Structure formats: C-alpha cells, structure tokens
Amino acid sequence: MRFRKIHGAGNDFILIAGSSADLDKDWSDTARRLCARRTGIGADGLIVSALIDTDPAVLGVACFNADGSIATMCGNALRCAAWCAATDHSFHDMTLVMAGVKHQALVGDDGSWVTAEAGAIDPRCIELVWNGHALCFDSAHTGTEHVVAVVDNVDSLDAEECGRLVRHHPRLAPLGSNVNFVQATGPQALKIRTYERGVEAETLSCGSGAVAAVVVATLHGLVTDSPVTVHNRSGTPLTVRPHAERSSAFWIGGPVTLTYQGELT
Numbered sequence: 001m002r003f004r005k006i007h008g009a010g011n012d013f014i015l016i017a018g019s020s021a022d023l024d025k026d027w028s029d030t031a032r033r034l035c036a037r038r039t040g041i042g043a044d045g046l047i048v049s050a051l052i053d054t055d056p057a058v059l060g061v062a063c064f065n066a067d068g069s070i071a072t073m074c075g076n077a078l079r080c081a082a083w084c085a086a087t088d089h090s091f092h093d094m095t096l097v098m099a100g101v102k103h104q105a106l107v108g109d110d111g112s113w114v115t116a117e118a119g120a121i122d123p124r125c126i127e128l129v130w131n132g133h134a135l136c137f138d139s140a141h142t143g144t145e146h147v148v149a150v151v152d153n154v155d156s157l158d159a160e161e162c163g164r165l166v167r168h169h170p171r172l173a174p175l176g177s178n179v180n181f182v183q184a185t186g187p188q189a190l191k192i193r194t195y196e197r198g199v200e201a202e203t204l205s206c207g208s209g210a211v212a213a214v215v216v217a218t219l220h221g222l223v224t225d226s227p228v229t230v231h232n233r234s235g236t237p238l239t240v241r242p243h244a245e246r247s248s249a250f251w252i253g254g255p256v257t258l259t260y261q262g263e264l265t
C-alpha cells in the first residue's frame with residue numbers, strides 16, 4: 001500500500017489515499033505502529049482519505065492520532081488531504097468530510113486552506129499556578145477540545161510539561177483536551193505552542209489549535225475580526241481568517257510539504 005509522509009506547517013502525518021471502504025476500517029493499531037518515532041515511520045498521526053464524489057469533489061478523511069485515538073477534527077490533516085487531492089486529481093475547490101462534519105477546502109498558490117467551525121467557549125475554566133506562572137485557560141471547541149492560556153512569553157514555560165499536566169486536569173475529564181499557550185506578538189499576530197492530546201507531546205503546529213487561539217485572543221481583545229498570523233514552532237506560520245459567510249467559521253491556511261513517499265510492506 002502506497003503512503004505519503006507529509007506535513008502541514010510541521011504537523012506531520014502518514015497519508016494513505018484509499019477507497020471509501022477504507023474509511024470504515026479501524027486504523028488504530030496501524031496508526032500506533034506506523035506513527036511510532038523509533039520503530040515506525042514516525043508521525044503525529046495517520047490520515048486515510050478516499051474520494052467519495054468527483055463533481056463536485058468530495059473526499060472522506062479519517063485522522064488517527066499517534067496513540068491510535070480518533071481525531072474528530074484536525075486542521076492540518078485536512079489541509080494535507082486537500083493538497084494531495086489537488087495533486088492527484090487537480091481538484092482545487094472541494095468538500096472534505098471528517099467525523100461526519102463537512103469542511104470546505106481550497107488549494108492554490110497561497111497554500112492549502114480548510115474551514116473550521118468554532119463552537120462553545122468556556123472562559124476561565126482552569127486557573128492554576130505552575131512553576132511560578134499564574135495561568136488561566138479558556139476552553140474553545142473548534143471541532144475538537146482545546147484550552148488556551150494567554151501568556152506574556154510562550155517560550156518562558158515548558159509547554160510540554162505544563163501541557164501534559166493540564167491535559168489531564170480533572171475539570172477536562174473524561175475527554176481531556178489539547179492545550180495551547182498563546183502570546184500576542186503584534187497587530188494581528190500571535191505566537192503559539194500546543195500540547196496535543198493523542199500525540200501526547202508538543203507538536204510543531206496545530207490548525208484547530210490556531211483557530212482556538214484566535215477565538216480566545218479575540219475574546220481578550222488581542223486581535224480583531226480579520227486575518228491573524230499564528231506563528232508556531234515550525235517557523236512556518238498558519239493564517240486564520242474569518243469566513244465571510246458564516247460568523248462561527250474560520251479558514252486555516254498555510255503550506256503543505258511532501259517529505260517522501262513509499263510502499264508499506
């Protein structure tokens with residue numbers, strides 16, 4: 001079976017372009033095995049995509065985290081799947097369906113863009129002091145669970161260690177959450193670090209986390225309702241911009257890079 005190793009602004013995946021029957025399979029064990037950094041290919045997650053319709057273009061996309069759990073929303077996985085569909089089928093405008101939710105996708109010279117829906121916000125859901133840092137997290141649902149703390153300097157704390165602690169906070173049980181630390185760095189510019197549930201580590205970028213950060217930063221008056229550049233650990237920022245027609249929706253855009261491809265034996 002052919003696979004691609006691909007990343008969306010540093011969030012890396014193994015992508016299998018399969019058939020619609022593949023979308024119904026449980027890929028959890030395969031995801032765990034292939035995503036293992038030392039004994040597998042190594043990735044933050046496994047993407048399985050399948051063409052459902054061609055006119056208009058519709059793809060089903062399933063994403064499994066490195067620990068085998070299902071990601072109900074993964075912005076970077078969607079961006080990678082859209083990029084591959086553009087490469088394979090010359091689709092530039094398509095609908096992607098992940099965990100039963102439809103996302104619009106556009107692929108062009110300005111990168112690969114997908115939509116995300118922002119849902120409920122729970123302000124100040126966790127307040128704690130960690131290693132001398134007073135942290136206040138707001139939760140923002142962007143298709144998956146995210147909490148976001150606004151901090152003065154994202155590099156002054158150990159996002160992995162603190163993220164792991166907060167991810168397991170009793171207030172977030174039983175699902176847990178992805179954990180983001182965000183700093184305003186200029187007009188319409190944020191810097192983010194994300195600890196991802198399911199990868200159980202800090203990742204280089206996170207699409208749904210970038211949207212959650214923009215939602216929370218807007219609530220705090222740090223950015224306004226126009227495009228925001230979200231700088232991350234990969235050095236390649238994502239852009240989050242409001243959807244023109246749906247007030248609760250956002251576009252997430254940025255680069256996608258094919259690292260290599262191969263055959264699974």
Ligand SMILES: N[C@H](CCC[C@H](N)C(=O)O)C(=O)O
Pocket residue numbers: 011065070071072073074075076077144145178196197198199205206207208209
């Ligand atoms: N990296 C992803 C989010 C994965 C979410 C996953 N960690 C989960 O909550 O199951 C993104 O680009 O949106």
